[in-house]
Amino acid sequence: MLKRIKNPDVTKALANIVWLGLERLTQIAVAIAISGLLARYFGPDVFGKWQYANTLLLVLSPITWVCGAEILVPTIVNRPPGQLGTVLGSAFVLRMGVSAAALLVTWLLTGIGIATGFTDPLVGAMLAGLAVTMLFREPFVGVINAWLQSMTYSKPQLLTSMLTAVAKAALVYLLVRAAASPARFGWLWALEAAVIGGVLMLYYIHRHGGKLGWHIDRSLLRHFASAGTVFWLGLICMYLFLKLDRLMLERHISFADLGRYSAAQQLNENWITLALMLAQTIAPAFVYRVHDAVQLKRNVGRLIAMTAALMIGGAIVLDLLAGFIISRVFGPAYTDSISIFRWAVWLSVPAGIEAIGNLVVLKYQAKFVLLAKWLLALAVAFVVNLIAIPRLGSYGALIGLAAGYLAAASVNFYYIRFRLQV
Known part of the structure; x- marks a missing residue:
């Protein structure tokens, strides 16, 4: 064990995990702080519109995830160092x-709408500023981050992300104090993305003797455009499923009620992210590096049991503290969010089980299984929402999410049983 810890590769990986954990915790804390601040300042109606604009952005953003890290990072690793500039330039x-193109289409459709x-x-107006983040996140931040991942050294990106998140929170506070128009806040997110992208580009240039040295290779460009398309479509379906509840609720409830629902769901999503981060941190050692089918099946079973126990325990605590948490973060105008939050936290159980099962799908690069799974989850959630939301409102959307998660988890279990036949 001591020899493994002294291994430079293991040390780098552990340090990377620590920085990743710090960055995630910082982002979660900042997101909750900003949400609470804006919820109180905007009020439920405008906050609902803000959350809906963010939902639209999160649905549109996966379109820009062409040539994802699962394609770009292995390409960087497997190519000679002299071709790094060509790989990154083509991806950029x-x-x-x-x-x-996604930004222009978003602005055009928004104007028509x-x-x-x-x-x-x-x-x-809110979406107009938020959408500019797409111009910086994937081309600048995504490409440089893939280079850093190939070296197992994400500290520059994670540190920059933490500092800019804190700075953004400070700017949000200043705009609130200045009683700024709600439409102006979206541009802070665009500014944050631009700063992160700029800092990472400067870091890359500094590491390469003051020169960028990026070039375009047409054959590589075509490869990047076609490779990973199925994974890309699967991710689009996944994010559409995760935000389908708010997209469909917007047509059946007021923006004020949507704001209260979104307030509860944002806290719940941060809880799910935090809990899954702990479980997935140990996944590479217990899933990706295990080749014996019997041992892998045993490990996955243990991880699912551990995650389920963690999620159930956390859901019980959050259910009991729902009133205190909602009132402290969002204020008295969001009392109706309490009961929604109490039900929503239990979604973490199927979400956690699905995420662990998904590790096996990713291990074997079963891209068509991934796409089929999220298409099924999206279809199931859509049908359930179509029936339940008009009758039950916000609670109907929670039922739709639960049904979608269960459908996705069922596909995972079927694939695990099929792939790990022993």
Whole structure:
């Protein structure tokens, strides 16, 4: 064990995990602080519009994830060091083209939606600023981060992300104190993405003798455009499923009620992220590096049991503290969020079980299973929402999410049983 810890690769990996954990905790704390601040300042109605604009952004953003890390990082590792500039340059041009097109389409559709009365003008104004993040996240931050991941050294990106998150929170506070228009806040997220992208580009140039040295290779560009397409579509379906509840609720409840629902769900999503981060941190050693089918099946069973226990324990605590948490973070105007939050925290159980089962799908790069799974989850959630939301409102959306998670987990279990036949 001591020899393993002294191994430079193991030391780098452990340090990377520590920095990743710090960054995630910082982002969660900042997200909760900002949400509480904006919820009190905006009020439920405007906060609902803010959350809906963010939902639209999170649904649109996966479009820019072409040539994901699962394609780019192995390409960097397997190519000679002299070709690094060509690999990164080709990936950058592809991502920038897709991101710029996605931004223009978003602005165009938003303008048409406002003109036809389909989109609320304030939602459109908020989305206009938020959408600019797409121009910086994947082309700049994503490409440099893939290079850092290939070296198992994500500290520069994680440290920059933590510092800018704290700075963004401070700027949000200043805008609130200045009684700024709600539409202006979205541009802070665009500024944050631009700063992170700029800092990482400067770091890369510094590490390479003051020169960027990026080039375009057309054959590599075509490879990046086609490779990983199935994974890309699967991720789009996954994010659409995760935000489908808010997209469908917007047509059946007021923005004020949507704001109360989103307040509860944002806290719940942060809890799920924090809990899953702990479980997934140990996954590489117990899933990705295990080749014996019997041992892998045993490990997955133990991880599922551990995650389920963790989620159930956390859900019990959060259920009991729901009133205290909601009132402290969002204030008295969000009393209706308490009961929603108490039900929502139990979604962490199927979400956690699904995430652990998904590790086996990723281990064997079963891209069509991934796509089929999220297509099924999306279809199931859509049908359940279509029936339940008009009758039960926000609680109907929770039922839709639960049904989707169970459908996705069922596909995972079927694949594990099929793939690990012993």
